[in-house]
Amino acid sequence: MKTETFNEIIENILNKNPLVHCITNYVTVNDCANALLACGASPIMADDEDEVEEITTLCSALNINIGTLNKRTIGSMLKAGKRANELNHPVILDPVGAGASSLRTSTALKLISEIKMSVIRGNMSEIIAIANGYGSTQGVDANVEDNVSEQNLSESVDFVKKLSLKLNSVIVATGEIDIVANSKNAYTIRNGVPMMSRITGSGCMLSALIAAYCGANPSRIFEATAASVAMLGICGERAYKRVMETNGGNGLFRAYLIDEISKMNTPTLIGGLKIELE
Amino acid sequence: MKTETFNEIIENILNKNPLVHCITNYVTVNDCANALLACGASPIMADDEDEVEEITTLCSALNINIGTLNKRTIGSMLKAGKRANELNHPVILDPVGAGASSLRTSTALKLISEIKMSVIRGNMSEIIAIANGYGSTQGVDANVEDNVSEQNLSESVDFVKKLSLKLNSVIVATGEIDIVANSKNAYTIRNGVPMMSRITGSGCMLSALIAAYCGANPSRIFEATAASVAMLGICGERAYKRVMETNGGNGLFRAYLIDEISKMNTPTLIGGLKIELE
Amino acid sequence: MKTETFNEIIENILNKNPLVHCITNYVTVNDCANALLACGASPIMADDEDEVEEITTLCSALNINIGTLNKRTIGSMLKAGKRANELNHPVILDPVGAGASSLRTSTALKLISEIKMSVIRGNMSEIIAIANGYGSTQGVDANVEDNVSEQNLSESVDFVKKLSLKLNSVIVATGEIDIVANSKNAYTIRNGVPMMSRITGSGCMLSALIAAYCGANPSRIFEATAASVAMLGICGERAYKRVMETNGGNGLFRAYLIDEISKMNTPTLIGGLKIELE
Structure with missing residues (x-):
């Protein structure tokens, strides 16, 4: 990706201040709201079936996260998603825990089958659970690991690309190395630190940030998604450095991570990128 | 307001340790609980229709916040509010997102029509939405802006005073300048910093603090409300100063804001006030 | 308790990385998730009746907390608890607010009567409410105070031991001095600082940590529970020291408390213990 593209993606966030509708879990919802505010976007959390269509209409993007899924809000997710599709707003799905229960797997699959998802982001286990559940006759490549x-x-990138082709969505599989793929291309991103997986919310915040970046850059979903992933990874690296300097631990890391999102700018982002187009 | 009045308001919080019943949203509920504890009050969050009357009976004040409104809890809000009214406990309404969806606007109006609200606190857009929705034949003054x-x-102060007269509640409209009005008088408060609007929960925490201050000072709702608004603004200023000194951002600001509430005392409050009676 | 026992308990957490299923309140759920991650465990929050049995099957322990009890999740608590019992997974109950409303007291009693609880943890008021509600013909000893x-x-320890015998659960009553009792023995623990009660979530985090420690040490429930209580108390002392050194307040204390959980190791734990077997 060219430096100019990153510049524009970041500029669009700051200039457009996109409003992001989140239907999300109650564990990390506060982190998601603060991450959105920190990056220059604004959050609206609303999950009642009677208002989600109106709310999503006001917004630039919709972020659906099934982290504390309950049956009351599945209908809300479907309604909001369909409305966002009508308006051509980007819709991001975070299938938290897909594979861990039938309810989660089947709900993720139902959401994917009824809503056009711009981006699906999960860890590799969740992405594999979706691939398996989607009835691939090929099954998951035996070499693809969690x-x-x-x-x-190489096998992982191929797998994610194929799934992107099948689902017609950009797919993000996060882990030690992050993969952002569409049907033809994939970015591999080596930003980030292990401590990000030792606080709750890193993944959920990333999905919310992807929604903000895509909301402000709807014609560049693939690049905006990759930029979000790299950005949060760089914030993680910078937060971890401060934790080490201040004799901190996971608690300060969480605060510093939000700090770094709010302090992020284009030079810091460009200078910190560890991203490759495969 | 006289210094003695502020002294007494603060002393009452510390001496009475008021218990505050919150029916609030799941985004900022942790911030509200921590803000209440930090100021010397104690929180109880309870939203099931089968227990809200008992819970509110134990408390000194009730804080109703519609930030993640869902139909399950509207009945709880009504029951708790009516019980609090019977007991002459102060009831505070935070109409989060009024104007953004019919459900929110109509629920806020229903709550106001069935419960005597001691204080209604929102940003100016939310306050305008309520004024419009309440069927004023005069409409909102065209000069009143968000x-x-x-x-x-001057127009804004007049508008808020008139709404206070109509609704028989102290009205707080927060923004660059905060207005606290009853039907006859208004305080304008210039404490606070813009970073408060870049974290989630500043408004919700303020409503919770108003409930605590009013719960400990039920005979001085107007003054206690103004004191809460100024107090949180001063905490914001002090937290922002520390953020600048420690190379922080929004994450540390959130922690420092709670810090400053817990460290607040009467001399700091009196010394920092930027409040005028219009 | 011997030093070797503490060593093994801590080692088991770090080696087994136990997965803990929490059905908990939306006020402190983020703190619980972060505390679990910080101690070396992993959280899964899931409360829908359709998935709780599957989820709890994947886990090493179940933590039930009634802090924002609502009728939707009572059935989930019962189903998850019964499944955990079938699997011999430790089940921890935190009866938040028992005694404050009939719904809470009766739900706590129902859960205790239908599920074998390994550990019940509350403050003394909550523990007394359960003892009273459980139909003791002796009533609560008049000398037992909140x-x-x-x-x-001495009276308090006797009371907690008797309750443990009656309920066949380890009982933890936290306060200025913490008591951890089974039917025959009791640990008294004098770790901790008053500031722990001035942030929300200290109690809820402790219950979650007990679940993690018991999940990794299912054959030593009594000792693992005592170790959790002492461990969090020591973290509180260390966090408080840092708050004093950095001119902080309740906000930083919350972050530092999670920091210290993540930085805890066996020498720090052993060196800081203020625990006695009565």
């Missing part, structure tokens, strides 16, 4: 590493990177 | 500034202050 | 202190320690 953790993406240098050893299985 | 953001209160020096340019439109 | 706050455990040196003056009433």
Whole structure:
């Protein structure tokens, strides 16, 4: 990706201040709201079936996260998603825990079948659960493992690209190495630190940030998604450095991560990128 | 307001340790609980229709916030509010998102029509939505804008006073300048910093703090409300200063804001006040 | 308790990385998730009746907390608890607010009567409410007070032991002095600082940590529970020291508390213990 593209993606966030509708879990909802505000967007959390269509109409993007799924809000997710599709707003799905229960797997699949998702973001286990559940006759490549590493990177990238083709969505599989793929291309991103997986909300915040970036850059979903992933990874690296300097731990890391999102700017982003187009 | 009045209001919080019943949203509920504890009050969050009357009976004040409104809890809000009214406990309404959906606007109006609200606190857009919805034949003064500034202050103050008269509640409209009005008088408060609007929960925490201050000072609702608004603004100023000194951002600001509430005392409050009676 | 026992308990957490299923309140759920991650465990929050049995099957322990009890999730608590019992997974109950409303007291009693609880943890008021509600013909000893202190320690310990015998659960009553009792023995723990009660979530985090420790040490429920209580108390002492050094307040204390959980190791734990077997 060219530096100019990153510049424009970031500028669009700051200039457009996109409003992002989140139907999300109650564990990390506060982190998602603060991450959105920190990046220059604004959050609206609303999950009642009677208002989600109106709310999503006001917004630039919709972020659906099934982290504390309950049957009351599945209808809300479907209604909001369909309305966002009508308006051509980007819709992001975070299938938290897909594979861990039938309810989660089947709900994720139902959402994907009834709503055009711009981006689906999960860890590799969740992405595999969706691929399996979607009735692929090929099954999941036996070489695809839950953790993406240098050893299985090539197979993992191929797998994510194929799933993107099948689902007609940009797919993000996060882990030690992050993969952002459409049907033809994939970015691999080596930003980030292990401590991000030792606080709750890193993944959920990333999905919310992707929604903001896509909301402000609807014609560049693939690039905007990759930029979000790299951006949060760089914030993680910078937060971790401060944790080490201040004798901190996971608690300060969480605060610093939001700090770094709010302090992010184009030079810091460009200077910190560890991204490659495969 | 006289210094003695502020002294007494603060002393009452610390001496009475008021218990505040919150029916609130799941985005900022943790911030509200921590803000209440930090100021010397205690929170109880309870929203099931089968227990809200009992819970509110134990408390000194009730804080109703519609930030993630869902139909399950509207009945709870009504029951709790009516019980609090019977007991002459102060009831505070935070009509989050009024104007953004029919459900929110109509629920806010229903709550106002069935419960005597001691205080209604929102940003100016939310306050205008309520004024419009309440069927004023005069409509909203065309000069009243969503953001209160020096340019439109006089019209804004008049508008808020009139609404206070109509609804028989103290009205708080927060923004660049905060207005706290009853039917006859208004305080304008210039404490606070813009970063408060870049974290989630500043408004919700303020409504919770107003409930605590009013719960400990039920005979001085107007003054206690103004004191809460100024207090949180001063905390914001002090937190922002520390953020600048520690190379922080929005994440540390959130932690420092709670810090400053917990460290607040009467001399700091009195010394920091930027409040005028219009 | 021998030093070797503490060593093993801590080692088991770090080696087994236990997965803990939490059905908990929306006020402190983020704190619970972060506390679990910080101690070396992993959280899954899931409360829909259709998935709780599957989810709890994947886990090593179940933590039930009634802090924002609502009727939708009572059935989920019962289903998850019964499934955990079938699998011999430790089940921890935090009866938040028992005694404050009939719904809470009766739900806590129902859960205790239908599910074998490994550990019940509350403050002394909540523990007394359960003892009263459980139909003891002896009633609560008149000398048992809501706050455990040196003056009433002996009576309090006896009371908690008797309740443990009656309910066949380890009972934890937290306060100025913490008591962890089974039917025959009791640990008294004098770790901790008052500031822990001035942030929301200290109690809820403790219950979640107990679940993690018991999940990794299912054959040593009594010792693992005592170790959790002492561990969080030591983290509180260390966090408080840092708050004093950095001119902080309740906000930083919350972040530092999670920091200290993530930085805890066996020497720090052993060196800081203020625990006695009565």
